[in-house]
Amino acid sequence: MNDDMPWVNLTQEEVEELRNKKHELTEYGKDKIREMMRNQEPYPDAMFDEAERREKSNRVLQRYNDFHNLETSGLPHGTPITPEHMQAMTLQCMVDALECENMNVEYNVIVIEDIEDLIVRLYQQGDEFLERVRKLKNE
Numbered sequence: 001m002n003d004d005m006p007w008v009n010l011t012q013e014e015v016e017e018l019r020n021k022k023h024e025l026t027e028y029g030k031d032k033i034r035e036m037m038r039n040q041e042p043y044p045d046a047m048f049d050e051a052e053r054r055e056k057s058n059r060v061l062q063r064y065n066d067f068h069n070l071e072t073s074g075l076p077h078g079t080p081i082t083p084e085h086m087q088a089m090t091l092q093c094m095v096d097a098l099e100c101e102n103m104n105v106e107y108n109v110i111v112i113e114d115i116e117d118l119i120v121r122l123y124q125q126g127d128e129f130l131e132r133v134r135k136l137k138n139e
Contacts, residue, residue, distance in 0.1 A: 056101065060114065061121040063097035094118060 010018070071089050075081070098114055099107055 057117050057121060060097050060101050060118055061125070063100050064093050064118060064122075065125075067093040067096045 068090065071093060094115065095110065097118070098110055101114075
């Protein structure tokens, strides 16, 4: 008997029985899923709106990081020459990220909520980095 493939030694009747049981289990599973779907309450629109907002926020933050990293990577030691250069590059990266997010629409006004959301996300990103450094330092 082959322990790696025990089904090789099954009789035709045993194979047929297993197929029938598989079919029964599959039908049982489909019935249970249908029942759960019928009893499920529809998701409120607010959940989809919030998920869409989070997804947009993540995209803008990632684009901002990509633009910023590209801009600073060519500088001496990866840093701007003056704080004013850093501020200007940061603002340009923000505008680039938000323009990229709205590429398929006419875009000449930046919504303050988008800027505020990016600021919050950058603070969160900075806080998460500091927390990782603290943990590594303590280890």
